[in-house]
Amino acid sequence: MRRRAIRMTTIAVLVAVLLLGIPGVTLGVTLIWRNAIGSVESRASEISTFVEQRFEEGNMVSQVYLERYGDEDGLFPARIVLESEAGELAAGQRPGGSRTISHTVESPNATVRVEVSRDDVVLMMTLAGGVGVAVILVAFGAGVMVALNQSRKLSAPLIYLAAAAEQVGSGQTRPQMEKTGIEEIDLVYEELVRTADRMAGRISAERQFSADASHQLRTPLAALSMRIEEIQFLTDDPEVSEEAGRCLEQVERLAGVVEDLLTVSRSDSAGNTEAVPLGPLFEQQREEWERSFQSAGRLLSFEDESEVAVLTHPGSLAQIVATLIENSLRYGEGATSVRASKSGRGVVIHVADEGQGVAPENVDSIFTKGFSTGGSTGIGLPLAKNLAEADGGRLELTQASPPIFTLALNAVPQALNPSRILPAGSIISVGARRKRR
Secondary structure (H helix, E strand, O other), X not given: OHHHHHHHHHHHHHHHHHHHHHHHHHHHHHHHHHHHHHHHHHHHHHHHHHHHHHHHOOOOOOHHHHHHHHHOOOOOOEEEEEEEOOEEEEEOOOOOOOOEEEEEEEOOOEEEEEEEEHHHHHHHHHHHHHHHHHHHHHHHHHHHHHHHHHHHHHHHHHHHHHHHHHHHHHOOOOOOOOOOOOHHHHHHHHHHHHHHHHHHHHHHHHHHHHHHHHHHHHHHHHHHHXXXXXXXXXXXXXXXXXXXXXXXXXXXHHHHHHXXXXXXXXXXXXXXXXXXXXXXXXXXXXXXXXHHHHHXXXXXXXXXXXXXXXXXXXXXXXXXXXXXXXXXXXXXXXXXXXEEEEEOOEEEEEEEOOOOOOOHHHHHHOOOOOOOOOOOOOOHHHHHHHHHHHOOOEEEEEEOOOOEEEEEEEEOOOOOOHHHHOOOOOOOOOOOOOOOO
């Protein structure tokens, strides 16, 4: 947008300068030429009139009179030649060069010829043309500077408007942006605010539904769990006690599934992204998982090559990374590496190990809810994928063997001012993870 504005403004300035400057320079050069010719003609006529008047009065014209006319200030130095019956008189310096501009006036008693150097006239025309071209270049340069200044004033509000739209798209319910004073941009921003308000209403309704569903589902499951535990405690039949224990395990697993599904629902509608630095998050994950990897005789390493913050939901990124690390610990082999790098306008986080990875027939099903090859509920990876998509990111299995999981997230633009663009909030401290299935 900025380049286009600069190009359009520069072209307009160039056309205006050329349309006014070239005719102006041409007119100035032409006027100098015509003034030189007119000066020679007028001076010759004036001298001829004076000479004729002297002859009619019976007086002669001396060298002194011609020198006086030759010494008069004119546009160019002139040579005056007077031819009469008394002979030829000349005054003034002979024009340099072989080309001259001359004019001859003949009268009954004498002939007067005035000459000026054509090279002097051409030199003055060249100087005038050079001055005109310099003025054109200065005017064009001033126009380009104005174009750059105006393009900055126009492009900056558009950058902030794009950031506000990105906030709405990533779930921020109230974009933060000051009015620019440009009517069209302010109208678009006001419409974004209205859209964000409508989204906030829907999010509030969804949150209320999630809370009601959580209460309605947890209470019966808790009561059922208590009844089964009571049966298991009161019965003396080993078979009944064993079956009650199995039922209790199924209830607990069902409660865990309900909790995970409700977490997905809340994460899809939370809409409160912030700037999350990767350094503190990696350090927290190191402290949480390093001991477990050491106990398994394996190495866990973290590396942040991006050195930028990402736009994500508080806690979501920690849960996604922890899920991938836990899966690597449970199903992978060898060293596990967590590496973040810059990719275009975003950041990608690779979690890889040296194990056999995912079987080819399971690659397309690994992110499907309920799919599991290790006896779990099959909620961990689908939940992590949904959390990533809720924050505008993407979680993929980019390599099956050895396995490499790639998490792509939006980075905070370096050209923007976070204090004006990003929502106000403290640096996120990642809390301890909960148990995952």
